[in-house]
Amino acid sequence: MVATPAHPPARFGIEEEAFLVDGASLDLARQVPPEWAQACRRALGNCFAEEMFQCQAELVSPVFRQLGEAAAFLARARAQLSELARAHGLRSLVVGAHPFSRLADAAPSEPAHYRALFEDYVQPARNSLLCGLHVHVEVPPGLDRVALMNRVLPWAPLLLALSCSSPFWQGRHTGLASYRRALSGQWPRMDIPPWFDDEPAYQAYLKLLHTRGLMREPGHAWWFVRPSARYPTLELRISDACPRLADALCIAGLFRALLTQAMADADAEEPHRLRALLAENYWQAQRHGCRARFLLADGDCVDLARWLELAWAQCGATARAGNEWAYAHACRLAREGGSAVRQVRSFRRHLARGGDVDEAVREVVVELLEENSQAPVGLA
Template sequence: MAQPCTFGIEEEYLLVRLGSGQVPASPSPALIGRCREALGQYFAQEMFCSQIEVASPVFSNLHEAREFFQHSRQRLGTLLAEEGMGLYGAASHPSAAWLRQKPATPAHYQQLFDDYQLVARRSLVNGLHVHVGVPPGCDRMQLINRLLAWLPLLLVLSTSSPLWGGQRTGYMSYRRVLCGEWPHMGLPEALPDWAAYERYRALLQRTGSLANDGDFWWALRPSRRFPTVELRICDGCPHLEDALCIAALFRHLVEHSIRYRHDPLPCYRELRWVAQENYWRAMRHGRHGAFIGMHAQQPVTAQGWLAQLQEHLPIDSVEAERACQHARHLLRDGTHADLQLRCLEQASADGMSKAQALQAVVATGACN
C-alpha cells in the first residue's frame, strides 16, 4: 500500500456573548490578541472582527488531529469564557445582526469588502476546510475530477446552516447558498488537467478577472500555497467528531483516487452535471434528499450513497472504517442542521419566545 497522505484542517468560528448568544460587532482587540498568543502560528483572524480561524499543523493520523483540536478548542473556550464570550462553530448564526459586523482590519480583507460589497457583508458564515497532501507528479486537476462526484455527500454530512436572520431558510446548508453569490466559489471548473487550469488562470489574469496573486475559492481546489487539494465545500462542525469524520473520509477518497489515477475516468463533464444536481439537493435537503447515485445514475438516499462509496472505494484502514461508522450515524440520526431545527421546534413547543428559541439554538452551536 502507498504511504498514507498527510493532511491538515482549518476551522472557522464566530465569537458570541455567553449571556445573549449574540455576535459582538467589535470584540476587544485585547481579547483577539490573547487568542492569538494562546495558539501562536495556528491562529488567524478571519473576514470579520468577530470571526477567527484555527489552522492546524500537518497531521499523519486522526489521533494527532483529535488531540490538537481538543486542546485548541478547550484553550480558546476557557480564555473566552473569562471575558463572558464563547466559541460558536456552526456554519451560520441563527440571528446575528450581520449588517452591524465590522470587517477585519488586514488589507486583503478590506479589499474583499471593497470589491464585493454586500456579498462580502452577508458572508458571516463558518466553514471547515481540509487539505490533503498530493505526491509530486500527480496532476491535481485530474485528481479533482475524480473526487468531484463525492463532494455533495461530504456537504450533506457537514450541514449546519438551516437558519438565517431569525428565519428557517428551507435549506440545510444556507451557507453554500451565500457562497454562490461569490465568483469562483462553486464547484471547480470542468478543466481536464493542470495545463488547462494554468491556461484558464492566465486568461482570467490577463483580462482583469483575477489578480495575479488571486485565489479560486472552489468547493474543491488545488492550493496555491501547499502541494495539496483543499476541500472547502463543508459547513463548520461544532462537534469535533463530525469534522474528524469528514477529514478522514476526504483523505480516504484522495488516497484512493491517487492510487487509481491512471485508470480510465468516465466523462468528467457528465460527472460534473450529476455533481451539480446533487450539490443543489445537498444544500436544500441535506440527509433527507434523494440523490443521483454512482451506479447507473439511479435515485438513491444519502445512506444508500454512502454505501455506494464504501462499495466503490473499499475501506482499507481503521480510520476510514470509523469515519464511515460515524457518517452512518449522522445520516441516520441527523446532522447539526437537524439538531438546530429540532431545538427550535422543542423550544417553541415549550412556550419560549422567538428570541429565547433562537438563543437555545445558538447554544447547540458551541464547540465541543
C-alpha cells in the first residue's frame, strides 16, 4: 500500500504573459484597438491584465490545488485570449521573445505604473518586449520566505533550462536558449538576489532603497525568485513564457515540489552560500537550455536529466504528491529538448529546404502558434 501524504499539495497560481501579433504579418502588433482589452476584461475578468506594452497581455490564474485544475483553466483562458485576438485581426503568441520582430517603438501601456517604469528604467525598459512565466506557491504563516528562497535558489537554473523559449531576437539566432534572460539582466534587481539572512533583513533592504529615493515602489525588486509583495507566496520569475502549456505546468509542479521540500527542511542547516556556483549554472541554462551541463557543490558536472534525478530524489513523499506528472514531463524535455531546441530545429529545417532567413524565422512563429493551442496530455 502506498502511504498517503499527511498534507494536501500546496496551493499555487500561475501568471503567463503573451504577445499580440498582427494576424497577417505575424509581427508584433503596432496598433492594438482599445476595445480589445475591454473585450478581454468582460470575458476573463480579473484573470486578464495589461502588461508593459500595448502589444502584450497577461493571464492571471486563480488559486489551484491540483495541476489538472490549472491545465483546464489555462487551456480555456488561452483559447479565449486567442479568439478575442482573432476577432480584432490579431493573434496571441505565448513565447519568451518574438523571433523576428524589429519593433523598436512599441507603444507603452496606459496605466501610470507602467509609464513610471519607462521613466525610471529607460532603455532596459524599452528593450523588454519579453514574456515570462511566473509561478506563486503559498507559504504557510510562520515560515520565513527568504529562508525558503535561499534553499530553492540553487534549483532555479534547472527551472529556467526547462522553460527556455527565446533563442531568436530581431530575426537572428542569438546562440542563447534564453535571450530573454540576457536582456532582463540589464535591469537592476532582476537576476540573482543578494544573500539575506531572513525576511526582516530582506524587507529592511527594500525599505532602505525606497525611503532613500533609489526605488520608486517597494515592489520594484524582480529577482528571479522572490517573496511576493502582494500574496503570502514565494514567486518564481526566472522562466520564459512557454509556448506549450504542458511545459508551463511542468515548471509549476516542479517548483511546488522543490519549495514543499524546502518547507519540510525548514529547521535544517542553511545550504551553502556559494553564489558563484549559482551564477555559473544560471549562465549555462541561459546559453544551452535543456542541453546544458550543470556544476554541483561537490565539483561534479551533470546534464539536465541527471540534475532532475537529483532534484527529485531529495523530495520526500509530501513534496512529490500531486507533482509526479510534472517530473515525468520534465524528464521528457530533458531527453527531447524544450522550446528553444524545437525553434532552432524548425529554423534550420526551413533553411535546409531552401527558404531564406526571413522565411525560416517566420515559419518558427507559425509553429509556435500551433504549439500554443496544444493541450497537455495525461492531466485530468
